[in-house]
Amino acid sequence: MNNSEIKHSLKLAGQLMELHGDNPFKTRSYTSAADVVGGLDVELATLSEKEILAIDGLGKSMAANIADLLHSGSFEGLNQLMDKTPVGVIEMLGISGFGPKKVAVLWQEGGAETLDDLLTMCDQGKVAALKGFAEKSQETLRAAVSFLIGNRFRERYANVEAVVATLQTLIADLPSVEQCQETGQTRRRLEVIDQIELLVVAEDFEEAREQISQLTGLEVDERKSSPMAWYGKHVGVKPPIKIHFADSDSAINRLIETTGSIEHLNLPTTDQTSIKSALKKGRFVSEEAFYQSIGMKPIVPELREGRREGDWATQDRLPQLIEMSDLKGILHNHSTYSDGKHTLRQMAEHCKQLGYEYLGISDHSQTAVYANGLPDFRVKQQQEEIRQLNEELAPFKIFSGIESDILTDGSLDYSEEILASFDFIVASVHSGLNMDIQKATDRLLKAIHNPYTTILGHMTGRLLVQREGYPVDHRAIIDACAETGVVIEINASPYRLDMDWRWIEYALDKGVKLSINPDAHKMDGYKDMYYGLQVARKGGLTANDNLNSMNLAEITAFFASKRNKK
DNA sequence: ATCGCAAACGATCTTAAAGGGAACTTTAA
Missing domain, CATH: 3.30.460.10 (Beta Polymerase, domain 2)
Known part of the structure; x- marks a missing residue:
């Protein structure tokens, strides 16, 4: 078992204890032990019991649980909790916006044992009748449960x-x-x-x-x-x-x-038929030979979605899709200054070792207390450390940035003076995700129009398969980025991949730059750029339109010119 | 359950938004 599986088990134990109404302090010790495990940069499997006990937040019981997990994949306390909880109720813990306490009411007071039971109860109006629920919660629950069932x-x-x-x-x-x-x-x-x-x-x-x-x-x-x-x-x-x-x-x-998707197979060919029917006209020795036979340049699998690729291939206008080797630096990364696992030095040295020319550090901003966001004085400390590391690691360069929360009113999270001290700023929404399209769009537009914003981070806040993003008017936002020169992030975390690749085409039409950012919270997180790259290619992104394909001199000039426009 | 101070035990504390229900609980970043 690796750390992330151990973390998952401890967290589940904590949630189940809360569901069953255990001592809240005991519950919290499991939750915080899970966090501690998540933050370790060494695998627990390689440590002795004594070394595990020395870790702050892991005591005698937790060390025993971890030993059992490593040995058998579970531990007694967790087994007991699982035994007295229906599988469907455990599944309910994944409903976005509803925690263990609410699930306990739905199960014990409402009698729901599966996600499908919950939908039925919503239809019958039974959820609204439960203590702590009403009309509004019933509808929010219905939406969140439908999303989970659909996924x-x-x-x-x-x-x-x-x-x-x-x-x-x-x-x-x-x-x-x-x-x-x-x-x-x-x-x-x-x-x-x-x-x-x-x-x-x-x-x-x-x-x-x-x-x-x-x-x-x-x-x-x-x-x-x-x-x-x-x-x-x-x-x-x-x-x-x-x-x-x-x-x-x-x-x-x-x-x-x-x-190919159905839409791709139905794309028209020059002889008035479709790709699908052209395939029936013979046996082909290679994919290239087939596409050539219908007057098209070969189309890579990523593009076969039935969008514009047919026209591009016919007119020999297929984009030169971005590749791993086109990525020259890594932007939007976290360190131990906020909630990252590795130090600034480790993040920088690893980035350099991988052959990149620069690293953009953007830890969380002060409002993100839960993520140990940086107040003014720690921003200054970090900038001083960056200055020293830059001397040592030259010509490699660390850019000082921040992932500034976009506050509820759309403003950024620091005074003008502090904002002006960064090389670049990623502006992202992390709280108050429950917005209608008007409110969400206005909030983002205000952040985009802030002269200090360089990159718009994970545009919709979606968590694939887990949680829908807040709704946004993509056109209005992309248009505003075109007007202000703000870059749109393709958050490369496989959980997010946000902005959605289907909007890249529109962004490129408007002349907006994109940036493939891993949002790395540990050295290994740089690898996620691969997933961002895959969806970027689906959207037709080329190296020319991607910010972190710029070399060090180019991006230095880019950041400087954005700052001078203020 | 863990930690720290002390020798068996007491304290454990992010915060703001949202919803439900009229002062508070729950959730999530």
Whole structure:
């Protein structure tokens, strides 16, 4: 078990204790132990019991729980709590906006044991009748529960990536299988996956199907499976799996057919038919050969969504999509000054080691007390440390920034004097997320028009599969960024991937720059830029339109010119 | 349950918004 799994178990134990009305101080000790574990930069599995006991916030009981977790994947206290809580009620703890206390009422007073029970109770008006609930809460609950139910079989891309790779290898190694290739949504790098698809090349489909069904972890769904397709699922993986079969002659045709979205396959071709019907006219030896046969330049899988790629490919105007090697520096990162796991020095040295030219540090601002946000004097301390590190690490450069909360009224979180002391400012909303579209848009517009704002951070506050973002008028916001020269972040955390890639096209039309930012809270977090890059490519982003593709000299000039416009 | 001060025990404290219900509880960043 790794730290993040241990953290998850301790947090769950804390939530369940609160649900069952345990001593609040005992409850809190579990929650805070979970936080402590989350903040460690060394794996608990590598520590002795004595070393674990020496960690502040982890005492005798917690050390024993951790030992049990490492040994058996659970601990007695957690097992007991799980035993007396229905699975559906545990699922309710994930409802955004409703915590353990409210869930306890819904379960014990209202009798709900599943998410579906809750919807029924909302329909019957029974939720509004419960103590501590009323009309408004009932509707908020209905929306949050519907969202969770709608996402029951959907998963973030990053969480299925490894399973897809493992399955691919396992299946390719089966004696009856010639080749196994990723296709469908994951091949297109969609941010949320509701079906995993693979294409198997084999002579004898029947035999291949049977061997696949034998693989550990896979469960076949006999009813849905057919001679041409295996349907089923993998233990612990939410989206269902569909495996297509093809002989080697038709493999490329099947790959193209299963990779593109329906909208892509329906795109018109110059002969008045569609991609889909063109595929039926022959067997192709490569994807490139197929697209050329219909007068199109080859289209990479990420772009096959049925948007503008058909026209681009026909007119030879496909964008030169951004690549990892186009990223020259890393912006929007946290350190131990606020809620990051690693020190400023560690973050900088690691960034430099990876070959980047610069790092933009933007810890949380003072209002974010829960994240140890920086008051004025700590901003100054950090800037002094940055100055010293810059001397030492030159020519590598750390830019001093801040992730300033956009307060409820749309203003930033410091005085003019402090705001003016930063090289760049990421402005993001972190609190008061419950807004209508008018209020949210006005709040963001005011922040965009603040002359100190350099980058607009995670635009909608969404958490994929967990929580809907607040609604915003994307056009109005992008237009304002065009007017003010504010850069829009593509937050690369696989939980967010916000702004949504579907709006990149509009932003590029308006001449707005984007920035692929990892929002890293630890050194390892830099890797998330990969996920941001995938969705950026889906949106047609090129290196030219991406802020952190600038080299050090260019971005230094960019920050300076933005500051001089004030 | 943990910590700190002290030797068995007491204190444990982010804060603001929101909703429900008329002073407070719950939630979430």
